[in-house]
Amino acid sequence: MATTNRTSPPFERAGLSDEQLVGMLRTMLLQRMLENRGFQLNRQGKIPFASASEGHEGVQAGAAMAFARGRDLLFPYYRDLGLALGVGLTPYEVLLSLFARAADLSGGRQFPHHYASRRLGIATISSIIAAQLSHAVGAAYALRVRGENGRAVLTTFGDGATSEGEWHESVNFAAVHKLPIVLLCENNEWAISTPLAKQMGQPDIWRRAAGYGLPSTCVDGMDPVACYLAVSDALDRARTGGGPTLVEAKCYRFLAHTTDDDDRTYRSREEVEAHRRDDPVPNFERRLVEAGILAPEGLERLKAELLAEINEATDRAEAMPYPGGEELYRNVYADSTDPWR
DSSP states (O other), X not given: OOOOOOOSOOOOOTTOOHHHHHHHHHHHHHHHHHHHHHHHHHHTTSSSOOBOXXXXXXXXXXXXXXXXXXXXXXXXXTTOHHHHHHTTOOHHHHHHHHHTOTTSTTTTOSOTTOOOBTXXXXXXXXXXXXXXXXXXXXXXXXXXXXXXXXXOEEEEEEGGGGXXXXXXXXXXXXXXXXXXXXXXXXXXXXXXXXXXXXXXXXXXXXXXGXXXXXXXXXXXXXXXXXXXXXXXXXXXXXXXXXXXXXXXXXXXXXXXXXXXXXXXXXXXXXXXXXXXXXXXXHHHHHHHHHTTSSOHHHHHHHHHHHHHHHHHHHXXXXXXXXXXXXXXXXXXXXXXXXXXO
Protein backbone atom coordinates (compact mmCIF):
# COMPACT_ATOMS: atom_id res chain seq x y z
CA MET A 1 0.00 0.00 0.00
CA ALA A 2 1.40 3.39 -0.98
CA THR A 3 2.37 5.72 1.82
CA THR A 4 3.34 9.36 2.04
CA ASN A 5 5.88 11.24 4.10
CA ARG A 6 4.39 12.01 7.48
CA THR A 7 3.35 15.63 7.90
CA SER A 8 1.34 15.15 11.10
CA PRO A 9 2.52 13.91 14.49
CA PRO A 10 2.00 10.13 14.75
CA PHE A 11 -1.07 9.11 16.69
CA GLU A 12 -1.05 6.37 19.32
CA ARG A 13 -0.59 3.19 17.30
CA ALA A 14 -0.26 0.71 20.19
CA GLY A 15 2.73 -0.98 18.59
CA LEU A 16 0.84 -1.73 15.38
CA SER A 17 2.67 -1.48 12.07
CA ASP A 18 1.47 0.56 9.10
CA GLU A 19 0.33 -2.68 7.46
CA GLN A 20 -1.69 -3.68 10.52
CA LEU A 21 -3.33 -0.27 10.79
CA VAL A 22 -4.28 -0.31 7.12
CA GLY A 23 -5.46 -3.88 7.62
CA MET A 24 -7.85 -2.72 10.33
CA LEU A 25 -9.20 -0.03 8.02
CA ARG A 26 -9.62 -2.64 5.29
CA THR A 27 -11.73 -4.76 7.66
CA MET A 28 -13.84 -1.73 8.59
CA LEU A 29 -14.44 -0.75 4.96
CA LEU A 30 -15.20 -4.31 3.95
CA GLN A 31 -17.68 -4.66 6.80
CA ARG A 32 -19.55 -1.53 5.81
CA MET A 33 -19.57 -2.23 2.08
CA LEU A 34 -20.58 -5.86 2.46
CA GLU A 35 -23.32 -4.98 4.91
CA ASN A 36 -24.62 -2.44 2.41
CA ARG A 37 -24.67 -5.21 -0.19
CA GLY A 38 -26.77 -7.32 2.14
CA PHE A 39 -29.31 -4.53 2.49
CA GLN A 40 -29.40 -4.12 -1.30
CA LEU A 41 -29.98 -7.84 -1.84
CA ASN A 42 -32.79 -7.83 0.69
CA ARG A 43 -34.51 -4.91 -1.02
CA GLN A 44 -34.18 -6.80 -4.32
CA GLY A 45 -35.95 -9.78 -2.75
CA LYS A 46 -32.92 -12.03 -3.11
CA ILE A 47 -32.27 -12.73 0.59
CA PRO A 48 -34.76 -12.86 3.49
CA PHE A 49 -33.17 -10.26 5.72
CA ALA A 50 -29.89 -8.72 6.82
CA SER A 51 -28.77 -7.44 10.21
CA ALA A 52 -27.02 -4.13 10.79
CA SER A 53 -23.60 -3.53 12.30
CA GLU A 54 -22.90 -0.02 11.02
CA GLY A 55 -21.24 1.82 13.90
CA HIS A 56 -19.55 -1.32 15.25
CA GLU A 57 -16.66 -1.28 12.78
CA GLY A 58 -14.11 0.15 15.20
CA VAL A 59 -14.61 -2.30 18.04
CA GLN A 60 -14.75 -5.30 15.72
CA ALA A 61 -11.67 -4.43 13.68
CA GLY A 62 -9.70 -3.82 16.86
CA ALA A 63 -10.87 -7.05 18.48
CA ALA A 64 -10.11 -9.04 15.33
CA MET A 65 -6.55 -7.71 15.28
CA ALA A 66 -6.08 -8.96 18.85
CA PHE A 67 -7.49 -12.42 18.07
CA ALA A 68 -4.83 -15.12 17.53
CA ARG A 69 -5.79 -17.12 14.47
CA GLY A 70 -5.22 -20.82 14.86
CA ARG A 71 -5.19 -20.56 18.67
CA ASP A 72 -8.10 -18.55 20.01
CA LEU A 73 -11.78 -19.45 19.72
CA LEU A 74 -14.51 -16.98 18.76
CA PHE A 75 -18.12 -17.13 19.92
CA PRO A 76 -19.70 -14.12 18.20
CA TYR A 77 -23.21 -12.77 17.98
CA TYR A 78 -25.27 -11.92 14.94
CA ARG A 79 -23.99 -8.34 14.60
CA ASP A 80 -20.35 -9.39 14.21
CA LEU A 81 -19.85 -9.21 10.45
CA GLY A 82 -16.64 -7.20 10.80
CA LEU A 83 -15.22 -9.44 13.49
CA ALA A 84 -15.82 -12.52 11.32
CA LEU A 85 -14.19 -10.83 8.34
CA GLY A 86 -11.32 -9.61 10.49
CA VAL A 87 -10.38 -13.11 11.65
CA GLY A 88 -10.42 -14.48 8.12
CA LEU A 89 -13.93 -15.16 6.80
CA THR A 90 -14.15 -14.14 3.14
CA PRO A 91 -16.84 -12.06 1.42
CA TYR A 92 -17.66 -15.10 -0.72
CA GLU A 93 -18.32 -17.19 2.40
CA VAL A 94 -20.49 -14.42 3.85
CA LEU A 95 -22.52 -14.20 0.66
CA LEU A 96 -22.97 -17.97 0.44
CA SER A 97 -24.53 -17.69 3.89
CA LEU A 98 -26.75 -14.77 2.90
CA PHE A 99 -27.95 -16.61 -0.23
CA ALA A 100 -28.34 -19.90 1.74
CA ARG A 101 -26.46 -21.89 -0.89
CA ALA A 102 -25.37 -25.50 -0.51
CA ALA A 103 -21.68 -24.54 -0.48
CA ASP A 104 -22.21 -22.39 2.62
CA LEU A 105 -20.15 -23.56 5.60
CA SER A 106 -23.43 -24.36 7.39
CA GLY A 107 -24.92 -26.02 4.33
CA GLY A 108 -27.34 -23.19 3.69
CA ARG A 109 -29.16 -23.91 6.95
CA GLN A 110 -28.30 -21.00 9.20
CA PHE A 111 -29.86 -17.56 9.48
CA PRO A 112 -28.02 -14.76 7.68
CA HIS A 113 -25.06 -13.42 9.70
CA HIS A 114 -24.75 -16.60 11.76
CA TYR A 115 -21.25 -17.52 10.64
CA ALA A 116 -19.28 -20.60 11.56
CA SER A 117 -15.88 -21.85 10.48
CA ARG A 118 -13.94 -24.67 12.05
CA ARG A 119 -10.74 -23.65 10.28
CA LEU A 120 -10.96 -20.14 11.77
CA GLY A 121 -12.19 -21.18 15.22
CA ILE A 122 -15.57 -19.46 14.79
CA ALA A 123 -18.34 -21.33 16.58
CA THR A 124 -21.85 -21.23 15.19
CA ILE A 125 -24.36 -19.37 17.33
CA SER A 126 -27.99 -19.50 18.27
CA SER A 127 -30.32 -16.60 17.56
CA ILE A 128 -31.41 -16.74 21.19
CA ILE A 129 -29.99 -13.66 22.90
CA ALA A 130 -26.99 -14.51 25.12
CA ALA A 131 -27.09 -18.24 24.27
CA GLN A 132 -23.55 -18.08 22.85
CA LEU A 133 -22.21 -17.10 26.26
CA SER A 134 -22.92 -20.44 27.91
CA HIS A 135 -21.36 -22.17 24.91
CA ALA A 136 -18.32 -19.88 25.15
CA VAL A 137 -17.67 -20.51 28.83
CA GLY A 138 -18.06 -24.22 28.18
CA ALA A 139 -15.34 -24.04 25.54
CA ALA A 140 -13.13 -22.01 27.87
CA TYR A 141 -13.67 -24.61 30.60
CA ALA A 142 -12.60 -27.32 28.15
CA LEU A 143 -9.39 -25.41 27.37
CA ARG A 144 -8.60 -25.20 31.07
CA VAL A 145 -9.42 -28.85 31.81
CA ARG A 146 -7.29 -30.00 28.88
CA GLY A 147 -4.42 -27.81 29.96
CA GLU A 148 -4.32 -26.03 26.59
CA ASN A 149 -2.34 -23.04 27.77
CA GLY A 150 -1.73 -20.11 25.47
CA ARG A 151 -5.28 -20.20 24.10
CA ALA A 152 -8.35 -18.14 24.97
CA VAL A 153 -11.98 -17.67 24.06
CA LEU A 154 -13.36 -14.36 22.84
CA THR A 155 -17.12 -13.98 23.06
CA THR A 156 -19.18 -10.93 22.13
CA PHE A 157 -22.66 -9.66 22.86
CA GLY A 158 -24.75 -6.53 22.85
CA ASP A 159 -25.99 -4.51 25.81
CA GLY A 160 -29.36 -6.25 25.59
CA ALA A 161 -27.75 -9.62 26.29
CA THR A 162 -26.66 -8.40 29.73
CA SER A 163 -30.33 -8.38 30.75
CA GLU A 164 -30.60 -12.12 30.14
CA GLY A 165 -30.15 -14.76 32.81
CA GLU A 166 -27.67 -16.69 30.69
CA TRP A 167 -25.34 -13.69 30.70
CA HIS A 168 -25.22 -13.59 34.50
CA GLU A 169 -24.85 -17.36 34.82
CA SER A 170 -22.04 -17.42 32.27
CA VAL A 171 -20.12 -14.52 33.78
CA ASN A 172 -20.41 -16.07 37.21
CA PHE A 173 -19.25 -19.47 35.94
CA ALA A 174 -16.26 -17.87 34.21
CA ALA A 175 -15.33 -16.01 37.40
CA VAL A 176 -15.68 -19.00 39.72
CA HIS A 177 -13.52 -21.22 37.53
CA LYS A 178 -11.11 -18.46 36.43
CA LEU A 179 -11.59 -19.38 32.79
CA PRO A 180 -9.46 -18.15 29.85
CA ILE A 181 -12.16 -16.00 28.31
CA VAL A 182 -12.77 -12.39 27.32
CA LEU A 183 -16.36 -11.15 27.49
CA LEU A 184 -16.68 -8.25 25.06
CA CYS A 185 -19.84 -6.14 25.26
CA GLU A 186 -20.53 -4.05 22.16
CA ASN A 187 -22.79 -1.51 23.83
CA ASN A 188 -24.63 0.31 21.03
CA GLU A 189 -27.26 1.80 23.39
CA TRP A 190 -30.19 -0.09 21.82
CA ALA A 191 -31.48 -3.60 22.54
CA ILE A 192 -33.50 -3.72 19.33
CA SER A 193 -36.01 -0.99 20.24
CA THR A 194 -35.27 -0.73 23.98
CA PRO A 195 -32.93 2.10 24.98
CA LEU A 196 -30.23 1.53 27.56
CA ALA A 197 -31.97 3.76 30.11
CA LYS A 198 -34.98 1.43 30.15
CA GLN A 199 -32.88 -1.70 30.52
CA MET A 200 -30.77 -0.94 33.56
CA GLY A 201 -30.26 1.57 36.33
CA GLN A 202 -26.48 1.37 36.00
CA PRO A 203 -25.64 2.19 32.37
CA ASP A 204 -21.94 1.30 32.71
CA ILE A 205 -21.93 -2.43 32.06
CA TRP A 206 -18.23 -2.78 32.92
CA ARG A 207 -19.03 -1.82 36.54
CA ARG A 208 -21.02 -5.03 36.96
CA ALA A 209 -17.82 -7.07 36.84
CA ALA A 210 -16.96 -6.16 40.44
CA GLY A 211 -19.99 -8.09 41.65
CA TYR A 212 -18.52 -11.25 40.15
CA GLY A 213 -14.94 -10.61 41.18
CA LEU A 214 -13.75 -9.88 37.64
CA PRO A 215 -11.44 -7.19 36.30
CA SER A 216 -13.06 -4.97 33.70
CA THR A 217 -12.41 -2.04 31.45
CA CYS A 218 -14.39 0.42 29.34
CA VAL A 219 -13.18 1.62 25.98
CA ASP A 220 -14.28 3.95 23.18
CA GLY A 221 -15.82 1.51 20.71
CA MET A 222 -15.47 4.02 17.90
CA ASP A 223 -11.66 3.88 18.16
CA PRO A 224 -10.23 0.67 16.66
CA VAL A 225 -6.76 1.18 18.13
CA ALA A 226 -8.14 1.66 21.65
CA CYS A 227 -10.31 -1.43 21.19
CA TYR A 228 -7.32 -3.43 20.00
CA LEU A 229 -5.38 -2.44 23.11
CA ALA A 230 -8.20 -3.33 25.50
CA VAL A 231 -9.01 -6.70 23.91
CA SER A 232 -5.35 -7.59 23.36
CA ASP A 233 -4.53 -6.97 27.02
CA ALA A 234 -7.53 -9.02 28.14
CA LEU A 235 -6.73 -11.93 25.79
CA ASP A 236 -3.10 -11.95 26.89
CA ARG A 237 -4.26 -12.14 30.48
CA ALA A 238 -6.61 -15.02 29.67
CA ARG A 239 -3.97 -16.95 27.71
CA THR A 240 -1.47 -16.75 30.58
CA GLY A 241 -3.73 -18.00 33.35
CA GLY A 242 -5.03 -14.65 34.57
CA GLY A 243 -8.67 -15.56 34.11
CA PRO A 244 -11.61 -13.72 32.53
CA THR A 245 -12.10 -10.03 31.82
CA LEU A 246 -15.21 -8.03 30.99
CA VAL A 247 -14.58 -5.38 28.32
CA GLU A 248 -17.25 -2.83 27.46
CA ALA A 249 -16.88 -1.00 24.16
CA LYS A 250 -19.29 1.91 23.83
CA CYS A 251 -20.42 2.39 20.24
CA TYR A 252 -23.70 3.16 18.45
CA ARG A 253 -25.94 1.35 15.99
CA PHE A 254 -26.59 3.74 13.11
CA LEU A 255 -29.10 1.61 11.20
CA ALA A 256 -32.22 -0.30 12.12
CA HIS A 257 -31.89 -3.58 14.03
CA THR A 258 -32.38 -5.56 10.81
CA THR A 259 -33.99 -4.98 7.42
CA ASP A 260 -37.28 -6.03 9.08
CA ASP A 261 -37.11 -3.20 11.61
CA ASP A 262 -38.15 0.46 11.30
CA ASP A 263 -36.11 2.35 13.85
CA ARG A 264 -38.00 5.57 13.14
CA THR A 265 -40.70 4.24 15.46
CA TYR A 266 -38.48 4.42 18.54
CA ARG A 267 -35.72 7.00 17.97
CA SER A 268 -35.40 10.30 16.17
CA ARG A 269 -33.33 11.05 13.07
CA GLU A 270 -31.72 13.87 15.03
CA GLU A 271 -30.33 11.42 17.59
CA VAL A 272 -28.83 9.21 14.90
CA GLU A 273 -27.31 12.13 13.02
CA ALA A 274 -25.76 13.49 16.21
CA HIS A 275 -23.94 10.18 16.69
CA ARG A 276 -22.76 10.20 13.06
CA ARG A 277 -20.08 12.70 14.07
CA ASP A 278 -18.34 9.80 15.77
CA ASP A 279 -18.62 7.44 12.77
CA PRO A 280 -15.55 5.19 13.14
CA VAL A 281 -14.98 4.56 9.42
CA PRO A 282 -14.42 8.08 8.03
CA ASN A 283 -12.72 9.11 11.27
CA PHE A 284 -10.17 6.31 11.02
CA GLU A 285 -9.66 7.00 7.31
CA ARG A 286 -8.84 10.61 8.18
CA ARG A 287 -6.46 9.63 10.99
CA LEU A 288 -4.46 7.31 8.75
CA VAL A 289 -4.23 9.87 5.95
CA GLU A 290 -3.26 12.70 8.31
CA ALA A 291 -0.60 10.51 9.91
CA GLY A 292 0.84 9.70 6.50
CA ILE A 293 0.17 5.99 6.93
CA LEU A 294 -2.09 5.87 3.89
CA ALA A 295 -2.07 8.20 0.89
CA PRO A 296 -5.42 9.57 -0.34
CA GLU A 297 -4.99 7.81 -3.66
CA GLY A 298 -4.16 4.60 -1.80
CA LEU A 299 -7.41 4.93 0.14
CA GLU A 300 -9.46 5.31 -3.04
CA ARG A 301 -7.67 2.36 -4.62
CA LEU A 302 -8.41 0.23 -1.56
CA LYS A 303 -12.13 1.08 -1.75
CA ALA A 304 -12.23 0.23 -5.45
CA GLU A 305 -10.50 -3.10 -4.84
CA LEU A 306 -12.95 -4.03 -2.09
CA LEU A 307 -15.97 -3.13 -4.20
CA ALA A 308 -14.66 -5.27 -7.05
CA GLU A 309 -14.08 -8.16 -4.65
CA ILE A 310 -17.63 -7.88 -3.28
CA ASN A 311 -19.15 -7.66 -6.76
CA GLU A 312 -17.30 -10.78 -7.89
CA ALA A 313 -18.22 -12.67 -4.71
CA THR A 314 -21.88 -11.68 -5.06
CA ASP A 315 -22.13 -12.97 -8.63
CA ARG A 316 -20.28 -16.19 -7.80
CA ALA A 317 -22.32 -16.96 -4.67
CA GLU A 318 -25.67 -16.18 -6.30
CA ALA A 319 -24.87 -18.60 -9.13
CA MET A 320 -24.33 -21.51 -6.75
CA PRO A 321 -27.13 -24.08 -6.23
CA TYR A 322 -29.39 -24.37 -3.21
CA PRO A 323 -29.19 -27.48 -0.99
CA GLY A 324 -31.12 -30.44 -2.41
CA GLY A 325 -34.14 -31.91 -0.70
CA GLU A 326 -32.13 -34.98 0.23
CA GLU A 327 -30.11 -32.75 2.59
CA LEU A 328 -33.11 -31.92 4.77
CA TYR A 329 -32.33 -34.33 7.60
CA ARG A 330 -28.56 -34.53 7.22
CA ASN A 331 -26.75 -33.70 10.50
CA VAL A 332 -30.09 -33.52 12.32
CA TYR A 333 -30.73 -37.14 13.38
CA ALA A 334 -28.04 -39.61 14.36
CA ASP A 335 -27.43 -42.74 12.25
CA SER A 336 -30.17 -42.02 9.76
CA THR A 337 -31.40 -39.49 7.24
CA ASP A 338 -34.87 -41.13 7.22
CA PRO A 339 -36.18 -40.47 10.75
CA TRP A 340 -39.74 -41.48 9.93
CA ARG A 341 -38.76 -45.12 9.24
